[in-house]
Amino acid sequence: MSGVQGSGVGPAVDEHAEKIDAYASARNSQIAGALRAFARRRSALVGLAVLLLIIAFTVITPFLWKYSYSDITVDFSAAPGWRHPFGTDSIGHDLFAQTLRGIATSLKVATLVALLSTVVGTVVGAVAGYFGRAWDAVLMRVADLIMTIPVLAITLVLANVLGAKGSSWFLLSLVLSAVLWIPLSRLVRGTLLSLMKNDYIDAARMLGASDRRIIIRHLLPNAAGPIIVDATLMVGRAIIVAASMEYLGLGIQAPEVSLGLLIQRGQGAATTQPWLFGFPALFLVLIILSVNFVGDGLRDALDPRRTV
């Protein structure tokens, strides 16, 4: 480590600065190492590239395309062709414009839902797994209770209660997160329970480490793998569950569309007008796969057992 020339202050400052410097470099190399690990997985890079491409596509293309997602065009029930590369639906919407719009809407909701439910699920699972006993009992029973209520019933009650405000996508995301955090919390809890059997946890406790430190520095990083995988799966799940709610008018309001809604509408005509179902479904699959590959890469990058 090269020394840093202070401004006439004594060696004590240099040592301190050296320590900061050393620490910073260690961190830098850790981050660099993580990035390298991520990049080592080719599928993760491909997934990232596809995701970024799709996002760029949905943001830029609407400005260049002649139809907007809400336009009623001259052609209805048209198969894919020159004027409408993805065809049109039965009243005349251009499906290409609608698919782009749908991707944007769905990604917005799904990202927020994945983030929120991951955070909530991790916190709840960690508390239940680490502190156990009363915390565990209460939290897991609450989770059980929420799981027994079918999502559709929750949707209908909320739609009635919220009325017009129910068309807010933000509220929809909150509702979905409130339901989707549960499987992750059980996963985290289970992982923590098994990790806590390790000796180094007892050792850390004996050395005086606080509960918070043990959870954040020792337990969660080891559970990061399953958490990330579940979070990426959550994206696809959120889009599909959101679809049945959107079909009933919650979360989005016509002429707004989402990927899930397009798929749900299209599946009734899957054999007779396959383009209504096919194109949105194709993009959904691409998104889910890319997110999963990125998740795999993240998992490798964050694996504490990985050496720099």
Added chain:
Amino acid sequence: MKNYWKAAAALIIVGAVMLAGCSTGSSKSASKSGNDNGGSVTVSVVGAIEGFNYLKAGSNIVFTEQMMHGIWPDSFTPDPSLKSVMNSDLLESADLISKSPQVVQYKINPKASWSDGTPISADDYIYLWEAMSGNKKFKDADGSAFLPANTSGYDQISSVKGSDGGKTVTVKFSSSFSDWKSLFNPILPSHVVKKVGFNSGLDNFGDALKVSGGPWMADSYADGQSFVKVRNPKYWGKAAGLSSIVYRIINDSTELASAVQNGEIQVVNPTNGTVSLKDALQGVGGFHLVTAPSLTFQHLDFNESNEYLAKTDIRRAIANAINRNEIVQRTVGQINPKATTIGNHIFLPGQPGYVDNSGEYGKFDAKKAKQALLKAGMVEGSDGYLQPTWGSQAGKDFTLSIVSASGRELWNQIQQLVQAQLKAVGIKVKIVTLTDYFSQVQKGNYDMATYGWAINPYPSTMKSVWCSYTNAECASNWAHYSNSKVDALLKKATGELDSQKASVLYNQADKLLWSDMASLELYEYQQVGGWSGSVDIENLKYNSSALGFHWNDQDWRLK
């Protein structure tokens, strides 16, 4: 080795899933076997049954009436041309014996009797009047008031009396009611219903339901799965052609095509159709598809409590801005290319009396619409929308909400088409989807609403929609419309016993309804149904009244 077991397990699981996915209903194929060689046919019913007494409020669902047809006898039945035909097995005659005051006399067939031996008599007519009259002095079995679905006509009867040992029924009216043939369809076995109760005694399947007075008898019911009616062995009239009809309950119209394909059902009861249902049924080899208009029509209502929609010229302008032909073309027109717009608020195309009174009010003319809006006090805003110069939206984009029920794709499509069409003349339309749609509409929480009315062939039933909402009997006037001239004409028309004179009066009222533009009529629902190529059923004919195929189901025969 490990891989071999994995693959085998996978195959077994896949196989089990596929088998589980196959429908579990018992396959009822049409056959000529069984007693009396009549055979059986399975008909689809889409949706849930909510009680068997379809005369009662809340249970008056169309397919309940179709399922129960032939069990309780009707006095009159509409034929496919919508002419009312007297039930000659039940009645020897049904005549208007006096016009003023109006008196109708029914002579019941001496052989007519309920399947438990009790003769059909004036008691059954008297009971039905009491239950349907809406008069609180008549009480149901538990002492509470009756809850009929519709009191139209019954509330104008002053007395029902029996004579000749109960075989002659004399009905006196306090005020003339022209559609008297719509009454007493059906009559219930009063000796049974008096005991179990009209309001709830027939909600569940039981012995009370097995008492029949027609060619069919209720045989069995498996909740959520099927309802079976069999030939009534005690029927005194012409026996039913088939020995039984099975009604298979299906939850979702998307399952219909596959149910036909695997032989589970042979007849698809015409149901309000979508393009995908029509395509799916057409895809089943040999299927005889029937697409025909039904007596349900779609309309767009304007809530006159909205300060802007209270102005007639604004309503007329909005009507001119809406391209009804385009709406028809893109919705029901894809099911039945012959579908047209409706030009009358009381009659439907095909009914005697129908005249297209829409004139200039129903014509699409966007330019005229915009000019009228500008004249009504709007100015062009900077973003392409008009802005009112008066009222609560002064200086802002003129915005109206259009409400629809959630989950109804067809109505949602209409909302979007109207939104695009009104945008073209500068009106911003906000689409609102409600799960408790009908209660909100009844409360008047909307600017524009689109939904359907199911009517029967009798024009007097439309009176409760158009007469001034301030009257208690106009319970269906959800648009808060009021015109005393219309009230007077409708009152005269419903009392006019000569149907041609009545039609003239109804059409005069309709002309006023068009110029007042309380509601814009769109189109008739197109029903999609038919029967499988695997059966040959004689006498299966479509009828656009609520009875659908079932108006003559006792005459169906397997060839």
